[in-house]
Amino acid sequence: MTLRVSLAIDQPLDLDASLDSGQSFRWRRDDAEPGAWLGVLEGRVVRLRRTRSGVEAEVEPEAGLSAEEIATRLTAYFRLDDDLPAIQRALAADPHVTAGIVVFPGLRILRQDPWEILAGFILSSTSNIPRIARTMELLASSLGEEARLGGVRRHAFPSPEAVAEAGEGRLRELRCGFRAAYLAAAADAVAAGRLPLHELRGAPYAEAAAALTALPGIGPKIADCVMLFSLDRAEAFPVDLWVRRALVDHYGLDPKLSYDSVREWAWERFGANAGYANQYLFWHIRQTRRPMIAAGLTQPLEP
DNA sequence: TAATAACCTCGCAA
DNA sequence: ATTGCGAGGTTAT
Numbered sequence: 114m115t116l117r118v119s120l121a122i123d124q125p126l127d128l129d130a131s132l133d134s135g136q137s138f139r140w141r142r143d144d145a146e147p148g149a150w151l152g153v154l155e156g157r158v159v160r161l162r163r164t165r166s167g168v169e170a171e172v173e174p175e176a177g178l179s180a181e182e183i184a185t186r187l188t189a190y191f192r193l194d195d196d197l198p199a200i201q202r203a204l205a206a207d208p209h210v211t212a213g214i215v216v217f218p219g220l221r222i223l224r225q226d227p228w229e230i231l232a233g234f235i236l237s238s239t240s241n242i243p244r245i246a247r248t249m250e251l252l253a254s255s256l257g258e259e260a261r262l263g264g265v266r267r268h269a270f271p272s273p274e275a276v277a278e279a280g281e282g283r284l285r286e287l288r289c290g291f292r293a294a295y296l297a298a299a300a301d302a303v304a305a306g307r308l309p310l311h312e313l314r315g316a317p318y319a320e321a322a323a324a325l326t327a328l329p330g331i332g333p334k335i336a337d338c339v340m341l342f343s344l345d346r347a348e349a350f351p352v353d354l355w356v357r358r359a360l361v362d363h364y365g366l367d368p369k370l371s372y373d374s375v376r377e378w379a380w381e382r383f384g385a386n387a388g389y390a391n392q393y394l395f396w397h398i399r400q401t402r403r404p405m406i407a408a409g410l411t412q413p414l415e416p
Numbered sequence: 417t418a419a420t421a422a423c424c425t426c427g428c429a430a
Numbered sequence: 431a432t433t434g435c436g437a438g439g440t441t442a443t
Contacts, residue, residue: 135438238439244426245438290424295440332440353438369418395438 115160115263116174118183122167124193127219131191132161134396136223136342138233138246139253139270151262153253154190155226156269158262173262192224195347200386204393207382209363213393216400222392223342227310228303229270230343231325234335235295248288252276255287276300295330302328314344321346333372341388350379350387359398 132140132150143149149162157178160171168191170183178186188194201218204210213220232252236245249270256271256279276284277300284293302308308328313321321344325336334353340346350356352375360366360375370378383390 234438237437239423239437240425240439241427241437248425285424288425291422292424292439330440334439338438351438355438371418399438 114174115171116180116183117169117171118180118187119164119169120167120184120187122193124191124195124221125197125219126163126168126191126193126221127217128161128163128168130217130220130396131223134217134220134392135242135399136338136392137225138242138249139229151265151267153260153267153269154186156258156260158260158265158267160262160265171262189224191221195221197221200389203386204383204390207390209359209397210383210390210393213397216397217393220392220396222347222389224345225343226270227314227339227343228273231299231303231310231331231335231339232270232276232296234338235299235330236289236292237335237338238292238295238330251287252284252289273300273303277304292330295328298329299331310344316344318346318348333376337376341391347388348380348385350376350383350391352376352379353395355399355402356391356395358402359394362398363394 128148128150132152137152140150140152143151143160146160146162149160151158151160153159157172162169162171168187170187172178172183201214204214233245233249236248240248253268253270256275257268258271259266259268261267271279276296279287279297279300281293281297284296287293289296299308303310308324313324316324318340321340322333322336325331325339326333331339334351337349337351341349341351352360352372357366357368357375360378361368366375366378379387379391
């Protein structure tokens with residue numbers, strides 16, 4: 114039997130919108146149970162489902178975690194300590210962000226593993242969500258530890274050490290393309306302690322940004338994604354193609370504006386929770402303009 | 417400082 | 431059918 118842990122919550126939480134909005138690449142819908150999701154957290158396969166009073170996690174009992182420890186991890190992962198309605202009220206002065214909030218009121222920013230997120234967004238360069246997800250799955254099945262939940266078999270995303278060990282050549286074989294060198298370099302830096310990701314959690318924005326962009330292949334956009342989705346920097350405002358389109362369309366922003374200028378503009382307009390505004394703008398325009406991309410996410414996994 | 421090309425791969429027709 | 435283009439960027443020129 115598997116272990117089921119329920120967590121009562123009084124915060125909005127939409128699993129679909131939170132796990133499938135481009136901030137995470139390794140969650141899959143559970144074909145066997147509508148509404149449920151399967152993922153790998155800290156090397157353990159987890160099934161998540163929304164319940165009337167909150168959220169329920171299902172893991173192998175051999176995982177060796179107490180119910181309390183699991184509840185603590187869920188709270189951290191979904192940032193349930195963030196008062197989302199308060200954040201949404203603070204952003205409500207903006208009609209375009211509000212439009213996103215209205216459609217996805219339970220979309221939360223996740224607090225994910227910094228290394229996995231760093232790797233994922235290195236792979237995102239000139240790519241697209243289905244392909245990033247595919248490549249990460251290939252890396253996991255090739256280099257990661259196997260994990261199970263009942264009959265479900267998945268693999269943990271490989272450690273920095275395992276990716277460093279694989280090296281650029283192997284990473285190219287695993288469909289990373291020109292990003293292979295960047296991923297290998299990042300894995301080296303993390304494994305060797307030159308990039309102390311966990312120490313950067315909660316570090317000042319400028320410090321975290323400088324440490325990340327010091328690595329090859331990591332510019333301001335990828336750094337912002339890592340800071341927003343894994344390093345507790347809710348003010349990070351990743352400006353990708355779609356966010357830029359949204360800003361140009363909705364606010365008449367000059368399309369040629371530099372990255373730094375857009376960031377300043379966002380901080381002035383949205384303040385400390387610019388990252389939440391970003392996510393609502395991003396996912397809303399994305400769902401509106403390119404509904405096909407989301408469908409691509411549910412394709413077959415492992416080779 | 418600002419523009420432009422190159423970089424792997426792959427799915428779809430902008 | 432098949433080719434060409436562009437996809438949640440970054441770097442080098």
